[in-house]
């Protein structure tokens with residue numbers, strides 16, 4: 001039976017695009033309806049495959065934006081010169097079909113109890129907030145009270161994804177923003193790239209045995225993970241997910 005389940009997850013299935021939600025000018029959330037979706041865990045991703053009329057295929061990975069038990073959803077940021085993200089953010093319409101494979105991944109998953117009791121530090125660069133949003137939702141859904149700090153780096157306030165949801169975080173969840181390029185008038189948050197000083201101010205002290213999830217462009221992930229290790233986080237307590245060289 002286990003073999004059947006694994007084969008099922010790794011095979012391509014047809015998904016129908018459900019409701020789409022514009023999150024920012026460049027970012028859109030798409031609900032994907034997949035018959036017999038086996039369910040997913042917070043922090044997993046799917047592969048999406050598109051096939052052109054001439055048979056050319058392109059596939060990319062997208063984190064699952066929804067919590068376990070919620071309908072499957074992905075949130076995609078448009079890279080103007082990209083192959084797949086412009087289609088998903090601009091052309092895909094409700095009712096369109098594409099192929100999906102998953103859920104994939106176990107290492108970046110968070111489940112209640114998987115934190116060995118320490119608080120959670122979530123650090124996101126740009127669309128790296130997607131799987132972390134699934135983790136925050138799963139914490140609420142599961143009734144966990146683990147304290148959470150989410151450090152979220154965006155270029156500007158207009159680029160903040162899920163802003164209305166993150167503006168009203170659940171009890172025990174604190175969201176700290178840094179806006180690296182432009183800031184609204186009277187902005188009181190951080191206004192630079194994440195650095196060691198910022199991590200010193202924001203991150204839970206290593207003595208509290210926190211568990212960290214860091215996600216975003218490769219350069220963001222590497223610098224934040226290195227900063228946390230410099231603060232005394234054991235490397236094994238810093239989980240990383242790299243989206244690739246998409247700068248932010």
Ligand SMILES: Cc1cc2nc3c(=O)[nH]c(=O)nc-3n(C[C@H](O)[C@H](O)[C@H](O)COP(=O)(O)OP(=O)(O)OC[C@H]3O[C@@H](n4cnc5c(N)ncnc54)[C@H](O)[C@@H]3O)c2cc1C
Pocket residue numbers: 045060061062063064075076077078079081082083084085086127130131241242243244
């Ligand atoms: C595990 C995982 C989860 C992810 N989750 C998300 C998510 O939740 N949301 C999200 O928006 N993205 C996510 N990504 C990123 C996503 O998979 C895609 O990489 C992203 O959408 C860009 O795809 P694209 O086809 O639009 O761009 P691509 O066509 O892949 O191009 C990407 C960039 O690379 C440049 N480029 C392409 N080819 C070359 C070349 N030969 N030489 C030099 N530069 C080149 C392009 O100019 C462009 O700027 C995730 C990635 C991973 C690995």
